[in-house]
Amino acid sequence: MIWRNGFNFPFVNACNSNYRMDHYRLVKDCLKNKPAAQRQLYELFAGPMLGICYRYTKSMTDAEDVLQDGFVKVFRNLHQYKFEGELGGWIRRIMVTTAINFLKKNSRYQTELLFVDEHLHAVSGDDPQINLEAKELALLIRQLPPGYQTIFNLHAVEGYTHPQIGEMLGIQEGTSRSQYARARALLITWIEQRNGDTKTDSYARKKF
Amino acid sequence: MQEKNFEKDVRQKMEELSFNPSPPVWLKVEERIRKKKEKRRFLLWLLPLLLLTSGIIWRTVFVPNGSATNSADSSTAVPSAKKALTNQIKMVTPDTDKKVTQKTIKNKESITIKDPFTCITTNTTAPVPMIIKNNKEPEKRMETTSTALMNEPSKKRINDELSSAIAQDRKEQQITSTDTTKANTNTIQEDKKPSNQVPDSTKVKTINKPQDTAKKAEAVAVQKQQTQRSRKLKFGIEAQLGFSGISAGLLNGFGQQAALDYSAVTPVQPSSTNTAARLPPSKIRRGLSYSAGFSVKKTAKRNAISLGLHYQHYSTKMNVGNRRERDTTLSNFSRNAASYYSNSNQQTIYTNKYHFVKLPVVYEYQLFKRLPLQAGVGIALTQLISSNALHYNAGGNIYFRDNTLLRKTAVELSAGITYKLATSAKFSLVIGPQLQYGLTPVNKNNNTGSQHLYSLGIHTGIQF
Numbered sequence: 073m074i075w076r077n078g079f080n081f082p083f084v085n086a087c088n089s090n091y092r093m094d095h096y097r098l099v100k101d102c103l104k105n106k107p108a109a110q111r112q113l114y115e116l117f118a119g120p121m122l123g124i125c126y127r128y129t130k131s132m133t134d135a136e137d138v139l140q141d142g143f144v145k146v147f148r149n150l151h152q153y154k155f156e157g158e159l160g161g162w163i164r165r166i167m168v169t170t171a172i173n174f175l176k177k178n179s180r181y182q183t184e185l186l187f188v189d190e191h192l193h194a195v196s197g198d199d200p201q202i203n204l205e206a207k208e209l210a211l212l213i214r215q216l217p218p219g220y221q222t223i224f225n226l227h228a229v230e231g232y233t234h235p236q237i238g239e240m241l242g243i244q245e246g247t248s249r250s251q252y253a254r255a256r257a258l259l260i261t262w263i264e265q266r267n268g269d270t271k272t273d274s275y276a277r278k279k280f
Numbered sequence: 281m282q283e284k285n286f287e288k289d290v291r292q293k294m295e296e297l298s299f300n301p302s303p304p305v306w307l308k309v310e311e312r313i314r315k316k317k318e319k320r321r322f323l324l325w326l327l328p329l330l331l332l333t334s335g336i337i338w339r340t341v342f343v344p345n346g347s348a349t350n351s352a353d354s355s356t357a358v359p360s361a362k363k364a365l366t367n368q369i370k371m372v373t374p375d376t377d378k379k380v381t382q383k384t385i386k387n388k389e390s391i392t393i394k395d396p397f398t399c400i401t402t403n404t405t406a407p408v409p410m411i412i413k414n415n416k417e418p419e420k421r422m423e424t425t426s427t428a429l430m431n432e433p434s435k436k437r438i439n440d441e442l443s444s445a446i447a448q449d450r451k452e453q454q455i456t457s458t459d460t461t462k463a464n465t466n467t468i469q470e471d472k473k474p475s476n477q478v479p480d481s482t483k484v485k486t487i488n489k490p491q492d493t494a495k496k497a498e499a500v501a502v503q504k505q506q507t508q509r510s511r512k513l514k515f516g517i518e519a520q521l522g523f524s525g526i527s528a529g530l531l532n533g534f535g536q537q538a539a540l541d542y543s544a545v546t547p548v549q550p551s552s553t554n555t556a557a558r559l560p561p562s563k564i565r566r567g568l569s570y571s572a573g574f575s576v577k578k579t580a581k582r583n584a585i586s587l588g589l590h591y592q593h594y595s596t597k598m599n600v601g602n603r604r605e606r607d608t609t610l611s612n613f614s615r616n617a618a619s620y621y622s623n624s625n626q627q628t629i630y631t632n633k634y635h636f637v638k639l640p641v642v643y644e645y646q647l648f649k650r651l652p653l654q655a656g657v658g659i660a661l662t663q664l665i666s667s668n669a670l671h672y673n674a675g676g677n678i679y680f681r682d683n684t685l686l687r688k689t690a691v692e693l694s695a696g697i698t699y700k701l702a703t704s705a706k707f708s709l710v711i712g713p714q715l716q717y718g719l720t721p722v723n724k725n726n727n728t729g730s731q732h733l734y735s736l737g738i739h740t741g742i743q744f
Contacts, residue, residue, distance in 0.1 A: 107310070110310070110313070111306070111310075114306055114309065118300075118301050118305075118306075119298035119299060119300060119301075120295075120297070120298050122298070122299040122300075122301050123294070123297035123298050123299055124297075126297070126299060127294065127297070132299075135299075136301055136302060136305050139301055139305055140305050140308050140309055140312075143309045144309055144312045144313060147309070147313045148313065148725070149725060151684070152684070152685075199284050199285050199286045200286065201289070202286070202289045202290065202293060204293070205293075206293045206294065206296040206297040207297065209290065209293045209294070210294065210297050228287045228290050228291065229290060229291055229294045231291075236675060239674045239675075239677070240674065240675075256286070260286070
């Protein structure tokens with residue numbers, strides 16, 4: 073897959089001139105408030121966007137709430153889209169910002185979304201192989217404390233730098249680096265544990 | 281930090297993550313975006329409704345019509361005519377030494393005078409009070425007291441008698457009350473009919489010849505009324521000078537607000553090349569505001585309503601960094617801006633200017649009867665003509681200009697107190713403090729936060 077500007081979608085890679093024209097036509101029709109076009113836009117991007125919202129929240133209900141708020145913002149601000157980047161990327165950025173705002177405003181996350189200034193933690197050199205399905209990995213990410221979870225998503229998945237993350241969350245760059253390092257270490261531990269469990273299961277099934 | 285395989289693998293896996301949202305999600309999204317459009321449609325109807333309501337209030341309350349809906353105004357016209365006519369009647373009234381019997385006939389007043397010395401009975405009619413149209417009081421006074429004397433002479437004869445009586449009455453205005461006998465005699469000579477022949481209840485409509493004196497009086501009264509009306513309608517030139525700022529909402533007070541982050545609607549691609557020092561977004565400080573325009577005001581007793589057309593200027597200040605010409609950073613999210621300002625050092629003071637045209641409708645009430653102090657509240661429809669306001673993007677750490685992010689049509693509330701400094705017949709000067717507050721935010725996207733423009737200043741005006 074081509075990694076472009078920090079964001080990538082499988083269906084984006086399949087784009088051709090017709091597809092780009094379809095996007096253009098789709099956006100124009102949505103701006104004319106055509107219900108069919110709006111529904112089509114939603115169905116085109118709702119699945120992956122819900123995946124993004126799922127990673128930032130702790131429940132599918134919260135994820136769907138974020139998805140709803142995010143798409144409302146998309147339709148209300150669609151006139152801001154200048155066709156100067158991928159539509160999916162533009163929607164994704166709105167969704168990420170909506171998720172972060174949701175976490176900040178939701179009382180269930182506020183107490184847990186603490187970004188404590190810690191001593192710098194260097195990122196470990198561990199580079200394990202991930203033998204998990206996407207959903208399993210997402211579940212592991214969601215088990216991180218909300219602060220770690222958010223920073224890990226923003227840096228590892230979305231590709232924001234630590235200064236940008238600091239700006240978005242109102243924290244120091246050092247705090248972002250430190251919390252990311254801890255999140256990464258924790259996640260690797262769980263992944264390796266899972267990998268070990270998988271090996272044990274596979275050995276157990278083998279007939280000697 | 282070099283990107284390791286772990287991060288790449290995580291990213292790759294997460295790109296595959298996709299779920300099917302439940303059906304109610306789309307239904308709620310659709311409901312919410314439809315509601316927003318209905319609100320916009322409502323606002324579009326608000327202006328004509330506002331103008332229509334103001335017009336109706338203006339017309340029904342402050343403008344008296346011919347049928348005298350405003351009893352205070354209508355009553356001034358008729359009594360003044362009545363007074364003039366009554367004066368004429370009084371002048372015709374015979375001397376008190378003479379025996380006078382007064383018979384009131386329908387729509388006419390007949391005076392029978394019997395000279396005790398000569399025993400000559402004379403009869404004269406004073407049809408002047410009949411000219412008072414639509415006024416039941418004189419008619420009531422002129423109810424027939426003696427029907428036995430009423431015959432039915434020809435209408436032509438009656439008209440002749442009446443017209444001659446009117447002519448005579450005009451002459452008699454210059455004669456003193458002691459000379460009424462002579463006048464009556466003249467009347468008698470002209471009157472060919474016996475005294476017992478009382479004209480029928482001739483209504484005003486059958487009098488063909490104009491009754492100049494009554495009409496004159498009525499014309500004077502109408503003219504006076506028009507003058508009064510025109511005095512109640514005042515034209516004015518107004519101006520205001522003060523300071524303006526941005527508020528996050530009435531409940532949040534009028535303290536300095538930080539520039540809003542428009543990353544959500546103008547998202548910048550995450551970039552590791554932006555190494556400029558990051559400062560928090562600049563606070564938006566108050567700037568100069570002023571307005572000028574003209575208005576038309578209608579007053580009625582202690583109430584007044586005015587409609588105006590003003591130009592309004594708001595400004596705020598913020599600290600920005602160096603100005604840079606359009607480059608790839610800006611082209612990521614703004615097609616129109618030719619340049620932008622960094623947020624690196626915040627050493628440049630930038631003035632955000634907003635130019636509006638507005639249609640204010642203001643209601644004023646004089647608080648005290650003898651003190652020309654008025655309290656006013658108003659609502660205005662404003663239209664943004666132009667602006668050079670900057671918007672902040674945290675992702676790019678820059679300030680840029682994009683008027684598509686600003687709301688073009690808005691509603692503004694105003695409240696103030698005015699005091700009449702100098703008053704003459706021709707003009708009056710008013711002055712007082714006034715607060716204006718934007719009911720609708722100046723920014724379109726409320727998800728980033730609300731920015732309401734407000735201004736506080738001294739309002740002055742000259743009313744003609």
